[in-house]
Each structure stands twice: as structure tokens, then as C-alpha cells.
Amino acid sequence: MNLRQTLLTVVLIASLLIGSCAPTMLLAQPKETTPEKVPQTYRSRNFIVHSDVTPxxxxxxxxxxxxxxxxxxxxWGQPNRKTIECYVVDDLKNWPSGAIDPAALDSILGQAGITLAKGISNGRQFDMNAKVYAVSDLGVPQHEAVHAYCAQTFGTTGPVWYSEGMAEMGMYWKKGDASVNANPIVIDYLKKAEPKSLNEIVNGEEFTGDSWQNYAWRWALCHLLANNANYQKRFRPLGLALLQKKNTSFEQVYGSMAEEIIFEYLLFLENMEAGYRVDLCSWNWQVRPRKLRGIRPTKIDVEAKAGWQPTRAQLIEGQEYEFTTDGTWSILENGEPVNADGTETGAGKLVGIMFEDYELSEEIELGALGKFTAPANGHLFLRCRDSWGALADNEGEIEFQIREFDADAKPLPMPGE
Ligand SMILES: [Zn+2]
Known part of the structure; x- marks a missing residue:
């Protein structure tokens, strides 16, 4: 083997084409004609941007x-080591011919973006340079810059579901704010469409730049796993391992929790809206239910600022139960405190739901005091009724007591007693 052959076997010219940010294809607005502007170059600590937008x-x-x-x-715990170069196009007419890499032209014309990464890789070591080409609006440069950072920092951007899901997250990311702020069209689509299975998202025959709908599913899965208290601890190491091409997979990491993830994924799609907080609505799998016995009530505190919360009470279909509450909460920051009956419109009312075998019953209207017949077998969960996207500003908690109804027993205390 001569030297030339050795070099050829060890050094590969790596090239990544990371494709169009699809949501923009749908959302592109008709452009106002912009006055002719010569592209200028702008710099910041980590970026060099060539663009014809205004200064x-x-x-x-x-x-x-x-x-x-x-x-x-x-x-990802890795500082950016290399400047990221971006071409951000407002109007292609302002650019001299040849200024934009021909491989990127279709994406720009399609009102989207592309990241072109080229360099040398011999397996573990790599030296990649990524260039971002993007239209100027709707978060496309941010989405593509996530790809460029990954390509230059890790030599790869990971499998499509992870790469595009995280790039979409990067586009929406706000410091200290875990709430859903995806495009309203994306949210609306996810809520109405037949849910795509996790297996289809992770293992489907999909490719980068395929369709904005596929991007929506990838974003939903990554947003859930990155923010849900049950899964987020495993998600970051999984992502790093995928980026570092270590031998791992979604199935290896999450296989043992598959039923739990599917349950929470479907619940997320059902309740998702702007402002929804996955972290506040993480399901509590730790608390195990018990059957209620005798006249001693089971007591639990229910927080206003959370999704469904376990009571430890395993109810039996057809059995009658009585309950009472104590305390007040509010569904607005510094809002008017109300008891578990809520306001006149029913906001802030205590409501219940039964969980059994990863299925939920219809909601049960509860309030501050009363009786009800269990509509099914299951573990009773409770929450303060409020829009799913508006839980974060709720305050307070209410104590809840429940037991089997017994006409002969001393009545439960009245609310506030
Ligand atoms: Zn992308």
C-alpha cells in the first residue's frame, strides 16, 4: 500500500447537506418589493452574516x-469553537450572480434554508466548516444555525428526527421559558391530525426537507422529551451520544418507558396550545393508588399550577364517594382567590379524571364539596380547571379529602371549616 492509498483510506472528504426548514414553505408571506440593497457583511462574536436586510x-x-x-x-455542554458563516437573503435580486452557492439556490427560492457542511473526517476526528443559507424571516436563520453549530462542533447533526426536531426547538427557544410557542399553524395541525406514532417519527423513511408536517412531529417529540420531568434526564445524553455517533438508539434509552412516553405524547398533542408547559404537566408515575377503606379519608394537596395530579385513591366503578376541600387558589397571578367551586364561569373549579391501563375517563365535575359515583375503575387524578396554556400564572393549592360514602358516618368537614 503506497502513501497515496493510505491517505485515501484514512481521510474522507465529508459532506453534509442539511436541508430546508420546511415550515416556512407553508408560511411564506408575499413579499413587498424591497428597495435595492447591496448585501453587507456583519459580525458578532460567533457569527459572520452576509445580508441584504437593513442594518x-x-x-x-x-x-x-x-x-x-x-x-x-x-x-449540549460544548462551546462554539468556530465562527458560523451565514448568507441571509431578503431578496435574491439584490445579490450578484454567483454570490450564493448554487447548491443552496433552490432552498432560497423555496423560501427556506439549507446548511452546507464540508470538511475532513477520519472517523473520530473531523474538521468541518458549515455555511448557512437562509431567507431572512420566520426563524429560518436560527433553525439553520443549529445545524451549523452541530456540524462544526460534532462533525454531524445526528439522525433526521433529532437533527430537525432540535433545530425547530432552537428556532423557538427562549431563555428561561419552557412554554410552547410554536407557530399556530403547526400547533393546529398537530392537534387535529391523526397522531404519528413514535416509531414512525424516529424510524420512518424520512429525509431532511421532506414536509413541514414531518417537521412538526419531530419538534413535538423533541419538545416533549426535552421538557418532561420523566424523560429529560435521559434525553440530553441520548442526543449527545447520537451526535458523537456512539452506539445507542431511541429504543435502547426509552424502550422500558415506551407505554409511559406514548401516553404522555398523546396527552401532549391533545392539550397542546400556546403557553402549554410540558414541565408543569409531567405525569406522576411514582405515586401508586390504593383502594379506599373505612371512613378515614385520603387527603392530598392539589396545586393550581400543574396538570393532573395523583390522589392515591383507587376508585371502583359504580361505588359512591364523598369528598370535601379546604383552601383557595387563583388562576391568575395575584388574581382573586376562589375555593374549589371556582368562578361563576367554572374556571378554577376542581375537576377529576380516572386513570387505568394508560387510558383516561371523561372528566368528573367536583368542586368544593359533594358526592359522585365513580364512572370507571381507576386511580383518581385532580386538577384546577384552567386553559392548558395558562397554568403557569396560577397560585395556591387546595386540600382534598375523599372516602367511600357512608350515610351513617360523621360528615366530612365543610370547606373552610
Ligand atoms: Zn433543518
Missing amino acids: EKAKELLERLETMLSLISTY
């Missing part, structure tokens, strides 16, 4: 990119 917009874009980069490099 004010360019400055704002650099700030958004730096903020996003700081969030994602903290998340």
Missing part, C-alpha cells in the same frame, strides 16, 4: 443568533 434588522438578527447559540451550546 437594524441585521443587528437584531445577530443578537437573536447569539442568544440562541448561547442556549444551545449550554444545553
Whole structure:
């Protein structure tokens, strides 16, 4: 084997094409004709941006990119080592011919973006340079910059579901804010469509730039796993291992929790809206239910600022139960405190649901005091009724007591007694 052959076997020219940010294809607005502007070059700590947007917009874009980069490099625990070069196009007519890489032209014309990464890789070691080409609006430069950071930092961007799901998250990421703020069209689609199975998202025959709908599913899965208290601890190491091409898979990491993840994924799709907080609505799998016996009630505190919460009470279909509550809560920051009957419109009312075999019953209207017949067998969960996207500003908790109804027993205390 001569030297030339040795070099050829060891050194591979690696090339990644990371494709169009699909949501923008749907959302592209008809452009106002912009006055002719010559592309200028702008720099910040980690970025060099060539763009024909106004200097004010360019400055704002650099700030958004730096903020996003700081969030994602903290998340992955790897500082950005190389400047990320971006071509951000407002109107292609403003650009001299040849200024944009021909491989990126279709994406720009399609009102989307693409990241072209080229370099040398011999397995473990790599030296990649990524260039971002993106239209100027709707978060496309941010989405593509996530790919560029991954390509330059890890030599790869990971499998499609992870790469595109995380790039979409990067586009929406706000510091200290875990709430859902995806495009309303994306949220609306996810709520109405037949849910795509996790297996289809993770293992489907899918490719980058395929369709905005596929991007929506990838975002939903990554957002859930990154924010849900039950899964987030495993999600970051899984992502890092995928980026570092270590031998791992979604199935290896989450296989033992598959039923739990599917249950929470479907619940997320059902209740998702702007402002929804996956972290506040994580299901509590630790608390095990018990059958209620005798006249001693089971007591539990229910927080206003959370999704369904376990009571430990395993109810039996057809059996009558009585309950009482104590305390007040509010469904707005510094809002008017109300008891578990809620307001006149029913907001802030205590409601229940039964969980059995990863299925939920219809909601049960409870309130501050009363009796009800269990509609099914199952573990009773409770929450303060409020829009799913508006839990974060709720305050207070209410004590709840429940037992089998017994006409001869001393009545439970009245609310506030
Ligand atoms: Zn992408």
C-alpha cells in the first residue's frame, strides 16, 4: 500500500447537506418589493452574516443568533469553537450572480434554508466548516444555525428526527421559558391530525426537507422529551451520544418507558396550545393508588399550577364517594382567590379524571364539596380547571379529602371549616 492509498483510506472528504426548514414553505408571506440593497457583511462574536436586510434588522438578527447559540451550546455542554458563516437573503435580486452557492439556490427560492457542511473526517476526528443559507424571516436563520453549530462542533447533526426536531426547538427557544410557542399553524395541525406514532417519527423513511408536517412531529417529540420531568434526564445524553455517533438508539434509552412516553405524547398533542408547559404537566408515575377503606379519608394537596395530579385513591366503578376541600387558589397571578367551586364561569373549579391501563375517563365535575359515583375503575387524578396554556400564572393549592360514602358516618368537614 503506497502513501497515496493510505491517505485515501484514512481521510474522507465529508459532506453534509442539511436541508430546508420546511415550515416556512407553508408560511411564506408575499413579499413587498424591497428597495435595492447591496448585501453587507456583519459580525458578532460567533457569527459572520452576509445580508441584504437593513442594518437594524441585521443587528437584531445577530443578537437573536447569539442568544440562541448561547442556549444551545449550554444545553449540549460544548462551546462554539468556530465562527458560523451565514448568507441571509431578503431578496435574491439584490445579490450578484454567483454570490450564493448554487447548491443552496433552490432552498432560497423555496423560501427556506439549507446548511452546507464540508470538511475532513477520519472517523473520530473531523474538521468541518458549515455555511448557512437562509431567507431572512420566520426563524429560518436560527433553525439553520443549529445545524451549523452541530456540524462544526460534532462533525454531524445526528439522525433526521433529532437533527430537525432540535433545530425547530432552537428556532423557538427562549431563555428561561419552557412554554410552547410554536407557530399556530403547526400547533393546529398537530392537534387535529391523526397522531404519528413514535416509531414512525424516529424510524420512518424520512429525509431532511421532506414536509413541514414531518417537521412538526419531530419538534413535538423533541419538545416533549426535552421538557418532561420523566424523560429529560435521559434525553440530553441520548442526543449527545447520537451526535458523537456512539452506539445507542431511541429504543435502547426509552424502550422500558415506551407505554409511559406514548401516553404522555398523546396527552401532549391533545392539550397542546400556546403557553402549554410540558414541565408543569409531567405525569406522576411514582405515586401508586390504593383502594379506599373505612371512613378515614385520603387527603392530598392539589396545586393550581400543574396538570393532573395523583390522589392515591383507587376508585371502583359504580361505588359512591364523598369528598370535601379546604383552601383557595387563583388562576391568575395575584388574581382573586376562589375555593374549589371556582368562578361563576367554572374556571378554577376542581375537576377529576380516572386513570387505568394508560387510558383516561371523561372528566368528573367536583368542586368544593359533594358526592359522585365513580364512572370507571381507576386511580383518581385532580386538577384546577384552567386553559392548558395558562397554568403557569396560577397560585395556591387546595386540600382534598375523599372516602367511600357512608350515610351513617360523621360528615366530612365543610370547606373552610
Ligand atoms: Zn433543518
